[in-house]
Amino acid sequence: MRVVDQTWEWVQPPLLPLQVIELAGRTCYKSEEKITNGSAERFAAMILKRGHESVVEHVVASVRLVTNRGVTHELVRHRICSFSQESTRYVSYKGDMAFIKPVWWGDWDADSQECWNKSMELAEQSYLTLLENGSRPEQAREVLPNSLRTEIVITANLREWRHIFKLRCAEAAHPQIRALMRQCLKGFRLEIPILFDDI
Numbered sequence: 512m513r514v515v516d517q518t519w520e521w522v523q524p525p526l527l528p529l530q531v532i533e534l535a536g537r538t539c540y541k542s543e544e545k546i547t548n549g550s551a552e553r554f555a556a557m558i559l560k561r562g563h564e565s566v567v568e569h570v571v572a573s574v575r576l577v578t579n580r581g582v583t584h585e586l587v588r589h590r591i592c593s594f595s596q597e598s599t600r601y602v603s604y605k606g607d608m609a610f611i612k613p614v615w616w617g618d619w620d621a622d623s624q625e626c627w628n629k630s631m632e633l634a635e636q637s638y639l640t641l642l643e644n645g646s647r648p649e650q651a652r653e654v655l656p657n658s659l660r661t662e663i664v665i666t667a668n669l670r671e672w673r674h675i676f677k678l679r680c681a682e683a684a685h686p687q688i689r690a691l692m693r694q695c696l697k698g699f700r701l702e703i704p705i706l707f708d709d710i
Contacts, residue, residue, distance in 0.1 A: 512608065512609075512610065512628075512631055512632050512635050513608070513609040513610070513660075514609070514610050514611075514612050514628075514631075515577070515609050515610070515611060515612065515660055516611070516612055517576070517577055517578040517579070517582070517611050517612075517687075517690070517691045518576075518577045518694075519574055519575065519576050519577070519691060519694055519695040519698065520574065520575050521572075521573070521574060521575075521698065522573035522574055522575050522664055522666075523571075523572060523573040523666075524572055524702050525570045525571065525572040525669060525702065525703060526570075528555075528570040528669060528702075528703050528706065529551035529552055529554075529555045529703065529705065529706075530551045531569050531570050532551065532554070532555045532558065532566050532567055532569060532570060533546060533550060533551040533554040533555065534546070535566045535569045536554060536558055536563070536566040537554070539566075552705055555567075555705050555706060556705050559705070559706065559709070564670045564673070565670070567668065567669045567670040567673070567706065568668040568669070568670045568671075569668070570668060570669045571666055571667065571668050571669070572666070572667070572669065572672060572699070572702075573664060573665065573666040574664070574665055574695060574698075575662060575663070575664050576662070576663050576664075576665065576691060576695070577611075577660065577661075577662050578611055578660075578661065578663070578687070578688075578691050579610070579611035579657055579658050579659060579660065579661065579687065580599075580655070580656075580657050580658075580659050580661050581657035581658070581685075581687065582611075582685075582687055582688045582691060583596055583661055583663050584657075585679075585685065585688055586663065586665065586675075586679075586688070587663075589667070589671065589674070589675055591667060591668065591671045592665050592666065592667040592671060592675075593665070593666040593667070594663060594664070594665055595663065595664045596661060596662070596663040596664075597661045597662045597663070599648065599649075599652040599655060599659070599661075600648060600649040600652065601648060601649070602648060603642065603648045604635075604638060604648070604655075605639060605642055608635045608638065608659070608660075609659075609660035610631045610656075610658040610659060610660055611658055611659075611660050611687075613627065613658065613687065614686045614687050614690045615686065627658075630656065631656065631658060634654055634655060634656050634659075637654040638651045638652070638654050638655060641653075641654065669703075669706055672699060672707075673706070673707070673710060675692070676692060676695075676696045676699070676707065676710045677710055679692040680692050680693050680696055680710065696710060
């Protein structure tokens with residue numbers, strides 16, 4: 512049994528996001544002649560300040576998340592995204608099962624940690640037994656827990672990413688998803704701070 516931390520990485524960072532936003536926004540006002548070097552940053556900041564986030568939808572970004580099944584069940588509730596998730600129906604975890612370490616691992620006492628470890632070991636052994644007894648992966652997956660490691664690729668426009676971060680980085684969000692999405696938000700801030708520094 513392997514226990515791993517959740518991670519995120521770019522699949523496709525946004526391409527020329529501020530320039531695309533400025534071009535789209537200036538089309539509305541027929542003010543394309545005002546585009547200069549450095550004008551995109553000012554324009555994007557002005558658009559966000561005014562709440563005209565529709566032009567932010569012209570730019571998309573894709574990320575790969577490695578997390579647990581519980582987190583992905585929450586993420587796929589976002590409507591304006593494309594999702595491609597590792598399939599427990601077709602992927603066989605025979606010999607390569609991993610679980611995501613809970614974010615509160617350090618808060619648990621030794622008995623609680625041992626309880627979780629035993630539960631994951633039992634889930635893995637039960638899964639393998641079902642496979643050995645002739646079950647297909649889609650049948651054996653019935654014993655797999657929320658802590659099972661999975662991968663998901665998410666593509667969304669930047670307005671939807673802002674919405675996701677506002678919900679999933681908030682104090683009211685589940686701690687496991689909040690920890691992952693706050694790390695992802697840091698990456699978006701580094702890539703395009705003007706669009707994500709206010710979250």
